[in-house]
Amino acid sequence: xxxxxxxxxxxxxxxxxxxxxxxxxxxxxxxxxxxxxxxxxxxxxxxxxxxxxxxxxxxxxxxxxxxxxxxxxxxxxxxxxxx
Amino acid sequence: xxxxxxxxxxxxxxxxxxxxxxxxxxxxxxxxxxxxxxxxxxxxxxxxxxxxxxxxxxxxxxxxxxxxxxxxxxxxxxxxxxxxxxxxxxxxxxxxxxxxxxxxxxxxxxxxxxxxxxxxxxxxxxxxxxxxxxxxxxxxxxxxxxxxxxxxxxxxxxxxxxxxxxxxxxxxxxxxxxxxxxxxxxxxxxxxxxxxxxxxxxxxxxxxxxxxxxxxxxxxxxxxxxxxxxxxxxxxxxxxxxxxxxxxxxxxxxxxxxx
Numbered sequence: 001x002x003x004x005x006x007x008x009x010x011x012x013x014x015x016x017x018x019x020x021x022x023x024x025x026x027x028x029x030x031x032x033x034x035x036x037x038x039x040x041x042x043x044x045x046x047x048x049x050x051x052x053x054x055x056x057x058x059x060x061x062x063x064x065x066x067x068x069x070x071x072x073x074x075x076x077x078x079x080x081x082x083x
Numbered sequence: 084x085x086x087x088x089x090x091x092x093x094x095x096x097x098x099x100x101x102x103x104x105x106x107x108x109x110x111x112x113x114x115x116x117x118x119x120x121x122x123x124x125x126x127x128x129x130x131x132x133x134x135x136x137x138x139x140x141x142x143x144x145x146x147x148x149x150x151x152x153x154x155x156x157x158x159x160x161x162x163x164x165x166x167x168x169x170x171x172x173x174x175x176x177x178x179x180x181x182x183x184x185x186x187x188x189x190x191x192x193x194x195x196x197x198x199x200x201x202x203x204x205x206x207x208x209x210x211x212x213x214x215x216x217x218x219x220x221x222x223x224x225x226x227x228x229x230x231x232x233x234x235x236x237x238x239x240x241x242x243x244x245x246x247x248x249x250x251x252x253x254x255x256x257x258x259x260x261x262x263x264x265x266x267x268x269x270x271x272x273x274x275x276x277x278x279x280x281x282x283x284x285x286x287x288x289x290x291x292x293x294x295x296x297x298x299x300x301x302x303x304x305x306x307x308x309x310x311x312x313x314x315x316x317x318x319x320x321x322x323x324x325x326x327x328x329x330x331x332x333x334x335x336x337x338x339x340x341x342x
Contacts, residue, residue: 011127012092015095
């Protein structure tokens with residue numbers, strides 16, 4: 001399973017606010033995945049999130065999550081998730 | 084087999100401008116790739132995507148690079164074509180390609196670049212190149228330009244040029260991008276063919292000085308200017324210490340005067 005490179009995470013920023021991002025912790029991912037399983041998680045583009053996350057990046061202020069798809073950080077505002 | 088174009092991040096870009104450089108035939112004195120690397124460093128560009136070399140290179144010609152320290156392999160680098168990105172200002176981003184002219188399957192290689200262009204919705208491209216010519220080493224490096232339309236040359240105060248002859252991957256991509264409706268501007272630095280300096284910071288500097296207003300970005304070119312001055316001094320020493328070279332340079336000056 002490809003993983004996002006840590007040196008890449010260090011230089012990525014939120015496309016909206018330019019705040020740095022960090023890797024989501026296991027408890028944070030578990031919380032988000034629980035909502036995905038329950039079918040209650042929508043991204044900011046309004047689409048239901050159906051696939052559980054293996055990795056994700058969380059904005060410095062802890063309010064927004066960016067999914068990591070097959071090791072590739074998806075830094076798109078519409079596909080980000082409000083925490 | 085995985086797709087040759089491998090994304091490292093899917094970014095949100097507003098108005099990306101693609102800057103392309105290629106090692107090899109289009110890169111005399113490594114000026115174009117030096118300019119692209121300098122630009123990427125200046126704007127703090129981050130990895131975006133890369134093109135896997137497997138289908139495009141003869142590795143016995145363009146070998147992977149291994150690094151051995153204290154008897155231990157610390158790095159093994161394939162000849163990757165890399166794309167980086169960063170915001171140039173509030174309104175637009177630069178996507179910088181530091182690529183290598185492939186040995187094989189140019190059209191399939193072009194498909195990878197075009198896929199990146201399509202995915203990012205790139206509408207403007209600036210290509211950097213450098214060639215060897217019978218130019219005076221002591222003169223400022225001349226820049227010639229080729230554009231997808233004449234208005235683009237006029238807008239940036241660039242002189243139109245004439246050329247008929249072989250072309251490199253830049254020529255092929257320029258044509259394909261133009262056919263796709265993408266604006267293309269290729270800047271070419273002309274370097275003296277009789278003095279081999281690699282990397283040549285004079286060529287890189289000339290390209291970036293011309294590209295800076297076109298890319299709408301502010302760069303600190305002072306370190307590159309210092310390297311260019313040093314390069315010019317060492318070229319002067321090479322010419323003054325070689326009678327044949329000195330005579331050739333005198334001949335070039337005579338020709339220039341006659342024109």
